[in-house]
Amino acid sequence: MSKEEKKQEQAARAAWMYYVAGLTQQEIAKTLGLSRQVAQRLISSAREQGMVSVKIAHPVTHCLKLAAALQEKHGLSLCRVVPSASLDNEAIQQMLAVEGAEVMSQYIAEEQPQVFGVGSGKTLRSIIDALPWTERPQHHCVSMIGAIARDDSGTRYDVPLRMAEKMQGKYFFVPAPLYADSPDDKAMWCQHQVYQRVAARALNAHVAFLGIGDVSIGCPLNAEGFITDEQVHSLEKRGVAGEMLGHFFDHNGERIIGELDQLLTSVPLESHTTRPIIGFAGGEKKYPAIRAALRGGWVSGLVTDEASALKLLAE
Known part of the structure; x- marks a missing residue:
């Protein structure tokens, strides 16, 4: 051994x-x-490592009511709220992982072949770690964000591969860095036939699972070296509230277009989406991004925490 x-x-x-x-x-x-x-x-x-699968049969009634109210207020197709009163961020993330895995499992349980578009990040990684192993080789996982890091290595949060392993299904990755070196370099990556085919799969996925990210010094995009401190400060001056797949938006959910968009290779997203896109995020730091994502209609479903839900409904 x-x-x-x-x-x-x-x-x-x-x-x-x-x-x-x-x-x-x-x-x-x-x-x-x-x-x-x-x-x-x-x-x-x-x-x-996914050795432990938690299933709590009795839901928290207050959270069910919050989820129903949020779903109606924002016209969501799905909303789940986990308890979070007085809990720290790590505990909230663990609860989001369990509830997020339960949501994903409902889609994975489908017998008919499904295509899942998948983003990246710590929250999604923890959710997929919490997924039970299952035999669904007919399903496909498609990355919606570049799988190559700044130093040419594979990104540490390449979660679609992990999800495909959990289902024993196929995995399709975006063969490009998150940000290209130049606009011409972006055109070269995005015009490649493999990129075009993978992006088409992602855009036609039955459902997409995405994290909702904050934008500040020390946020994952900054800590991993994708955006500099100067670029973070520039985005903050323009009123950035959050991002999804490197698409930045302000507190009203309006897209912030800048120099980085000329380099971004992620699969396109659009506000007021008609596509089935479920966003996963919770905790005080993520609240402005969650609120903005809902205001801009960047998601059609949401899994979040109790404190965030209360604030969203109070506004």
Whole structure:
């Protein structure tokens, strides 16, 4: 057994003790001969690797009412709200992962072949990590955002591949960097036949699953080196509220067009969309982006948290 396999075995053992036997982290640590910190990391690792599938049969009535009210107010085809009162961002993300996986699973359960357009980012990654393994080789996952990072490596948040693995289906990726080096370079990437075919698949997907991102110093696009501090400040001066697939919009949901659009290779999006696009986001930092995405009609469905839903309905 390899070192990695032994680590997975240990994580699975810790998960059984914690979630099924009801042992505390201290008790697990003592049983396995580890420190409490290592036991805690093993339990977190088991959840992140999709070993643990959580299903709570009884919904929170207040959250159901919030979801119904949001759905009606913004004309959404789907809305889910997870409890979040007084929780920190990490806990909210874990809840979004469980609820997001439940939403995705409903589409994956379809027997008829489906095409899923998939974005990228930490929230989507955690949702797909929470997805159960299933046998749906007839389904396809199509990336909607460039799979090549600034340094020519594969992006760490290439989540469509992970989703395809979970379903045992095919994966189609956008053969381009998120931002090209120049407008001419963008034209070269986007005019390639492979890009054209993948983009057409994504645009005709049965449903798209996308994260709703904030734009600030330290946000994923900035931290990963896709946009500079100077470009972030420039976008902030123009009233940026959020982004989806690198498409920036202001607090009213209106598109902010700038220099980066001449380089962006993502699959096109449009406001007041008629396409089935489900957005996933929650937490205080993401609230302006969520509100703007709804105002601009960038999503037709939403999975968010209780505190965000309350603020959205109060406005």
